[in-house]
Amino acid sequence: MNTSTAHAPAHSTASAHGADHGHHEHHEPGFWQKYIFSTDHKVIGIQYAVTSLLFLLFGFLLMMAMRWQLAYPGKPIPVIGHALQAALGDDMANNGVMQADLYNVFGAMHGTIMVFLAIVPILFGAFGNYVTPLQIGAPDMAFPRLNMASYHLYFLGGIVMLASFFIPGGAAKSGWTSYSPLATINDPVHVINGQTLWLIGMVLLITSSLLGAVNFITTIIQMRAKGMTWMRLPFFVWAQFVTAFLLLLAFPPLEAAGIMQLVDNLLKTSFFLPSGLVVNGQQLAVSGGGSPLLWQHLFWFLAHPEVYVLILPAMGIVSEVIANNTRKPLWGYKSLVYATLSIGFLAFIVWAHHMYLTGMGTRISTFFQTTTMMISIPSVIILTALFISLWGGSIRFNTPMLFALAFLPMFGIGGLTGLPLGFNASDIILHDSYYVIAHFHYVVAPGTIFGVFAGLYFWYPKATGRMMNETLGKIHFAGSLLFMNMIFAPMFIQGLHGMSRRMYDGGSTYFGSGVGLDQHILNLNISITHAAAGLGFFQLFFIFNFFSSLVWGKRVTSDNPWQATTLDWQTPTPPPHGNFTTEPVAFRGPYEYSVPGAKTDFTPQNQAG
Amino acid sequence: MEIPYTVKPRPDTGLYNAKVGIWLFLASEVMLFGALFSSYILLRVGAPDGFWPDVSTGWPHGLLNIPIGTFNTAVLIASSVTVVMAWAALKAGNFAKFKGFMIFTVICAFSFLGIKSYEYNEKFTHYVVRMKDGTAVTGHFDHEFLHGFLDKANTRRDQKNAGLREANAKAKQEGKAPKELLSHLSNRFLTLEKFGEENVESVKMLVDVPSAFRYPVGMKPPAVGDGSKGSEHGEHAEPGGHFEKEVKLADVQSIAAFIPSTATFFAIYFTMTALHGLHVLGGALVLGYFAFFGRKMWHQEPERLTNRVEVAGLFWHFVDLVWIFLFPVVYLL
Numbered sequence: 001m002n003t004s005t006a007h008a009p010a011h012s013t014a015s016a017h018g019a020d021h022g023h024h025e026h027h028e029p030g031f032w033q034k035y036i037f038s039t040d041h042k043v044i045g046i047q048y049a050v051t052s053l054l055f056l057l058f059g060f061l062l063m064m065a066m067r068w069q070l071a072y073p074g075k076p077i078p079v080i081g082h083a084l085q086a087a088l089g090d091d092m093a094n095n096g097v098m099q100a101d102l103y104n105v106f107g108a109m110h111g112t113i114m115v116f117l118a119i120v121p122i123l124f125g126a127f128g129n130y131v132t133p134l135q136i137g138a139p140d141m142a143f144p145r146l147n148m149a150s151y152h153l154y155f156l157g158g159i160v161m162l163a164s165f166f167i168p169g170g171a172a173k174s175g176w177t178s179y180s181p182l183a184t185i186n187d188p189v190h191v192i193n194g195q196t197l198w199l200i201g202m203v204l205l206i207t208s209s210l211l212g213a214v215n216f217i218t219t220i221i222q223m224r225a226k227g228m229t230w231m232r233l234p235f236f237v238w239a240q241f242v243t244a245f246l247l248l249l250a251f252p253p254l255e256a257a258g259i260m261q262l263v264d265n266l267l268k269t270s271f272f273l274p275s276g277l278v279v280n281g282q283q284l285a286v287s288g289g290g291s292p293l294l295w296q297h298l299f300w301f302l303a304h305p306e307v308y309v310l311i312l313p314a315m316g317i318v319s320e321v322i323a324n325n326t327r328k329p330l331w332g333y334k335s336l337v338y339a340t341l342s343i344g345f346l347a348f349i350v351w352a353h354h355m356y357l358t359g360m361g362t363r364i365s366t367f368f369q370t371t372t373m374m375i376s377i378p379s380v381i382i383l384t385a386l387f388i389s390l391w392g393g394s395i396r397f398n399t400p401m402l403f404a405l406a407f408l409p410m411f412g413i414g415g416l417t418g419l420p421l422g423f424n425a426s427d428i429i430l431h432d433s434y435y436v437i438a439h440f441h442y443v444v445a446p447g448t449i450f451g452v453f454a455g456l457y458f459w460y461p462k463a464t465g466r467m468m469n470e471t472l473g474k475i476h477f478a479g480s481l482l483f484m485n486m487i488f489a490p491m492f493i494q495g496l497h498g499m500s501r502r503m504y505d506g507g508s509t510y511f512g513s514g515v516g517l518d519q520h521i522l523n524l525n526i527s528i529t530h531a532a533a534g535l536g537f538f539q540l541f542f543i544f545n546f547f548s549s550l551v552w553g554k555r556v557t558s559d560n561p562w563q564a565t566t567l568d569w570q571t572p573t574p575p576p577h578g579n580f581t582t583e584p585v586a587f588r589g590p591y592e593y594s595v596p597g598a599k600t601d602f603t604p605q606n607q608a609g
Numbered sequence: 610m611e612i613p614y615t616v617k618p619r620p621d622t623g624l625y626n627a628k629v630g631i632w633l634f635l636a637s638e639v640m641l642f643g644a645l646f647s648s649y650i651l652l653r654v655g656a657p658d659g660f661w662p663d664v665s666t667g668w669p670h671g672l673l674n675i676p677i678g679t680f681n682t683a684v685l686i687a688s689s690v691t692v693v694m695a696w697a698a699l700k701a702g703n704f705a706k707f708k709g710f711m712i713f714t715v716i717c718a719f720s721f722l723g724i725k726s727y728e729y730n731e732k733f734t735h736y737v738v739r740m741k742d743g744t745a746v747t748g749h750f751d752h753e754f755l756h757g758f759l760d761k762a763n764t765r766r767d768q769k770n771a772g773l774r775e776a777n778a779k780a781k782q783e784g785k786a787p788k789e790l791l792s793h794l795s796n797r798f799l800t801l802e803k804f805g806e807e808n809v810e811s812v813k814m815l816v817d818v819p820s821a822f823r824y825p826v827g828m829k830p831p832a833v834g835d836g837s838k839g840s841e842h843g844e845h846a847e848p849g850g851h852f853e854k855e856v857k858l859a860d861v862q863s864i865a866a867f868i869p870s871t872a873t874f875f876a877i878y879f880t881m882t883a884l885h886g887l888h889v890l891g892g893a894l895v896l897g898y899f900a901f902f903g904r905k906m907w908h909q910e911p912e913r914l915t916n917r918v919e920v921a922g923l924f925w926h927f928v929d930l931v932w933i934f935l936f937p938v939v940y941l942l
Contacts, residue, residue: 142626218629253644269869269876289873578610
């Protein structure tokens with residue numbers, strides 16, 4: 001027993017901590033230990049950031065190839081067309097022209113990669129990992145090795161997804177939703193096909209997220225610094241906390257569904273295959289008796305909470321940036337917290353609003369329509385509180401703030417245009433049209449991704465010790481805002497005119513078939529594609545800025561260049577292993593800006609008195 | 610750097626980190642198995658009317674071995690008791706006693722898996738034969754017939770393989786692709802196609818006698834319960850027994866073992882029990898690790914080992930609990 005008491009953890013003071021460090025680490029960790037197998041939450045956060053930004057770029061490029069096909073159907077894809085043919089075969093890109101299969105592959109993988117390999121990892125894996133322990137005053141995550149395992153599983157899942165492009169038959173091509181029976185029957189030739197690898201990849205990604213969620217919640221419950229009570233947590237931490245619960249409880253049903261679909265595909269079971277299913281004029285030789293609706297229920301049970309996983313951490317980032325740059329406390333901090341908790345609860349009972357048109361019955365539709373309208377209330381509370389936070393502030397218009405400010409109306413457009421989709425009467429017309437695409441992209445692209453950019457510009461100096469270039473940042477912002485809207489706003493119009501999503505030659509089908517889409521609606525396809533190219537061009541400013549600032553960026557002169565109040569800025573820059581030089585103690589709330597009578601216009605949380 | 614509260618509980622929550630972690634993990638596990646149980650309910654409620662193995666499928670009843678399942682339940686419950694005793698022994702500072710209880714727990718775990726695999730094998734050798742007239746029977750192949758058939762088939766396959774090997778050796782020299790060898794047949798996973806490959810005209814079956822099953826046209830359902838077992842025409846077989854029947858393969862639509870692809874019931878039965886089995890295996894490996902390799906940590910950080918055992922024990926109880934739900938749902942209801 002003596003030994004164990006000797007090992008009892010203690011809040012080490014500055015000197016004791018330094019001594020501890022020197023005592024335990026006799027050698028400098030090598031490259032592998034420092035960058036690949038690191039258990040430091042900050043290194044893992046950066047690993048997540050770099051990997052997920054690369055996936056974000058890759059997902060964007062898939063979309064560019066699809067946009068080309070929509071604007072110029074049947075014309076060879078410039079630059080990469082023949083490379084695609086060489087890499088993926090004639091079935092996919094004959095003479096550099098995108099074939100139907102390739103469009104379906106890119107469509108399914110664009111969604112999968114953007115949601116599961118880019119946005120969730122960057123919000124939760126990167127920002128969550130890097131910032132959360134700092135903001136609560138913890139030396140690291142509660143389970144550092146589990147944290148490393150989360151990243152490695154995520155990385156492995158990404159590799160499996162990427163590898164699936166190159167196997168015979170190509171990657172998954174049944175949409176990111178992988179609806180059965182389509183997902184089971186669409187590649188009967190290959191036993192191990194793209195869908196198989198998609199499912200295996202998903203199981204790896206889900207496991208990674210689950211371990212991450214366990215780690216985050218434990219960390220936030222157990223590792224808060226002395227004095228860091230629940231209502232003194234920065235809003236970002238609250239957002240991560242609720243996000244972690246969403247991942248923890250919503251992902252396992254998809255894991256179960258994934259296992260069942262995997263068994264359907266490999267062992268020829270009929271979980272999701274109904275009796276008497278006829279494919280290509282032949283009755284399918286399976287036992288039948290399964291339910292395609294079951295897959296949809298299990299899938300959306302995850303995928304709707306997932307929507308809030310995609311937006312809540314972005315709201316957290318935006319809140320931090322807004323409080324810091326308006327130099328005043330967030331308006332309605334408690335409302336924000338309770339609204340977030342309400343979203344976390346309601347997110348679990350709205351999933352079937354994705355299924356109004358499946359024939360599941362009007363009573364169920366009515367229930368889900370009601371809950372869907374209810375969940376818009378806390379979302380509006382959050383948005384309103386953030387808008388009111390701007391009122392009367394002396395706003396600093398730096399790059400992170402510009403992105404945060406743009407987030408508000410962009411998310412507002414995305415959210416409000418969701419209401420007609422939430423009512424089942426109006427959804428009948430809008431379902432599966434470009435209107436839907438425009439709606440959720442407004443939430444995730446100019447919404448969440450702007451939140452991500454705000455966070456990247458905001459915490460970059462903490463992670464690297466150098467500022468990103470403001471001029472390049474503002475160019476990046478202006479171009480992104482302009483072209484994001486030029487891409488997605490016209491899609492509302494296309495959708496309202498009845499243009500359906502998921503059609504690989506959308507343009508020419510509508511032109512030739514006499515469906516009656518006006519030429520100017522089809523022409524929007526071309527302008528949208530040009531706008532997407534413009535968006536891509538302006539990201540070059542960001543990429544250049546990101547890397548060049550590592551070398552040429554202005555060095556920060558203090559550990560707290562934004563003069564922020566939260567604990568993440570009260571550490572050395574960049575924070576060392578173990579984060580804090582003195583034990584952090586929280587004496588006050590997270591947003592004490594412009595306190596009357598205070599010497600400076602910000603009072604850090606760990607400032608006594 | 611030290612992570613706080615890895616061993617001692619945090620004062621305001623009263624918990625050490627791993628305990629919070631395991632409860633959260635178990636919450637996610639509840640959602641995982643909850644989704645599978647929900648799927649079970651939805652699939653069963655949505656199953657077509659009619660009695661399995663009728664062509665309209667329906668939901669099979671009474672095909673699992675209840676006595677063995679009950680015994681296995683007892684084995685798992687016993688292990689759940691001993692895992693607590695093992696933890697209590699550590700709390701009392703008695704490592705030897707801990708080791709004894711823990712080894713017993715692990716033995717229970719592997720016994721459970723052994724019994725489960727026996728049950729699996731039972732299903733793999735149990736068949737449903739669907740006839741072209743839309744009726745179906747279930748049962749086993751007659752022992753003597755089956756072994757005669759397997760001997761003949763495997764001898765033929767050996768001879769054919771010998772020829773193939775020679776041809777392949779030649780093909781290799783000429784740089785051609787080799788041909789695949791024929792695999793041996795066993796009493797598991799036989800199909801109509803496999804009998805067809807061996808030119809069998811009819812198979813001899815021991816047909817099950819639960820009263821709900823349908824029988825081929827021209828055969829009367831057996832009169833149940835007059836005690837004279839195994840009569841040629843089945844009139845006198847009793848429930849749980851069987852009667853012999855020669856089935857002409859020309860009349861047969863399909864032959865399938867009780868495997869996942871045969872019916873949705875088997876699909877969900879095998880998926881759920883296999884996933885549960887993986888949890889048993891994982892838990893047993895961790896508990897076994899503590900039993901056999903825990904001594905070093907016991908001498909250095911006894912409290913830490915005790916915590917680890919407690920956390921693993923919580924997981925073990927959960928695995929037990931899943932089975933407590935699984936057993937009535939798939940065996941009894």
